[in-house]
Amino acid sequence: DVKVTQSSRYLVKRTGEKVFLECVQDMDHENMFWYRQDPGLGLRLIYFSYDVKMKEKGDIPEGYSVSREKKERFSLILESASTNQTSMYLCATHRPGQASPGELFFGEGSRLTVL
Amino acid sequence: QKEVEQDPGPLSVPEGAIVSLNCTYSNSAFQYFMWYRQYSRKGPELLMYTYSSGNKEDGRFTAQVDKSSKYISLFIRDSQPSDSATYLCAMSGMAGGGNKLTFGTGTQLKVEL
Numbered sequence: 340d341v342k343v344t345q346s347s348r349y350l351v352k353r354t355g356e357k358v359f360l361e362c363v364q365d366m367d368h369e370n371m372f373w374y375r376q377d378p379g380l381g382l383r384l385i386y387f388s389y390d391v392k393m394k395e396k397g398d399i400p401e402g403y404s405v406s407r408e409k410k411e412r413f414s415l416i417l418e419s420a421s422t423n424q425t426s427m428y429l430c431a432t433h434r435p436g437q438a439s440p441g442e443l444f445f446g447e448g449s450r451l452t453v454l
Numbered sequence: 455q456k457e458v459e460q461d462p463g464p465l466s467v468p469e470g471a472i473v474s475l476n477c478t479y480s481n482s483a484f485q486y487f488m489w490y491r492q493y494s495r496k497g498p499e500l501l502m503y504t505y506s507s508g509n510k511e512d513g514r515f516t517a518q519v520d521k522s523s524k525y526i527s528l529f530i531r532d533s534q535p536s537d538s539a540t541y542l543c544a545m546s547g548m549a550g551g552g553n554k555l556t557f558g559t560g561t562q563l564k565v566e567l
Contacts, residue, residue, distance in 0.1 A: 343497070379462065381542065381559035382498075429497055441488045441546055441555060445497030 342366070345430050345446035352453050358417040360449050362430030370433040371413040372397075372443065373405060375426040382429065388413055420453045427451075457481050460543055460558030469567055473530040477543035477558045480524065484545040484556075487519050489528045492540045492560065501541070502528065533565045 342365045352358050362371065372387040374397075384397030386405040394405050402424060406414045417424055427450050431443040460477045467473055475489075486505055490498035502517040504510045510517045516529040526545075530537055543558040 379559055381458075381460075382557040384555075431497070439488075439500060439503045441486050441503055441544060442500045443498075443555070445499065447495070447497050 343430055343432055343444050343446040345428075345449045347449050348447065350449060350451045352420050352451065354421060354453060356420050356453075358420050358451065358453075360415040360417075360428055360430075360451070362413045362415070362446055364411050364413075364430075364432045364444070366432065366434070366444070367410065368432035368434045368444070369410075370435065371407065372431045372433070373403070373413065373415045374429045374431065375399070376429055376448070377426050385415065385428075417451075420451075422453050425451060425453045455480060457556050458543065458545060458558045461561055462559055464562040464564060466564045466566060467533055469533060469535060469565055471533050471565070473533050473537070473563060473565075475528040475530075475541050475543075475561050475563070477526050477545075478524055479526070479545060479556075481545075481547065481556070482521075482524070483547035485548070486546040487517070487526050488544040488546075488555070489515075489517055490542040490544060490557075492542060494539070498542055530563075535565050535567060538564045 344363045346361045373385040374382045388394045388407045404416045427448050430446040458479045489502040491501045492498040504517050507519045507521045514531045518527040540560040540562045542560040544555045546554045
């Protein structure tokens with residue numbers, strides 16, 4: 340079974356703090372993604388990565404950055420957290436060429452509250 | 455207008471009922487259609503995947519795609535309390551990973567004893 344681990348399940352931070360969200364996968368998948376999930380807005384793609392040290396902007400990259408120094412680890416960074424970044428953050432992985440092209444494997448999510 | 459529209463619910467049904475969940479979309483380029491299930495405080499997991507129009511059945515679940523109407527459905531037969539979850543539709547114009555998926559907002563389903 341694919342395992343995608345988001346180490347921080349619940350975080351409370353203050354406005355202006357730097358926030359790191361870590362995601363680790365154990366299935367050697369090339370592609371990794373960060374989404375945020377908000378009521379009424381669904382899942383929105385923040386950043387994705389096809390390979391180590393490679394990153395691409397998604398639909399809502401403003402206020403975020405990412406790091407992928409190792410294949411299994413993809414980090415989301417909020418340089419200066421703001422209250423509108425209060426959300427559920429979901430990491431996902433994908434293996435190109437798999438039988439179900441649209442199948443993403445998600446972590447359990449990190450619920451971030453910015454006060 | 456959003457590319458994918460999905461009624462957020464909540465939808466509450468008695469155990470054993472047939473459930474119909476639906477999404478409409480506007481982008482005629484969408485060819486791949488998926489349903490994800492998300493339990494409370496968990497990440498989504500793929501439930502059903504279909505390509506182009508037609509039906510696909512997997513146990514109690516049937517996914518239906520009508521590209522002419524830009525309408526997809528997920529039917530759940532003999533619904534169980536364990537089916538209580540949020541169901542998200544997702545679609546794409548090409549085979550590929552998460553950067554190419556457009557998600558609906560999700561429908562919350564509760565199956566009551």
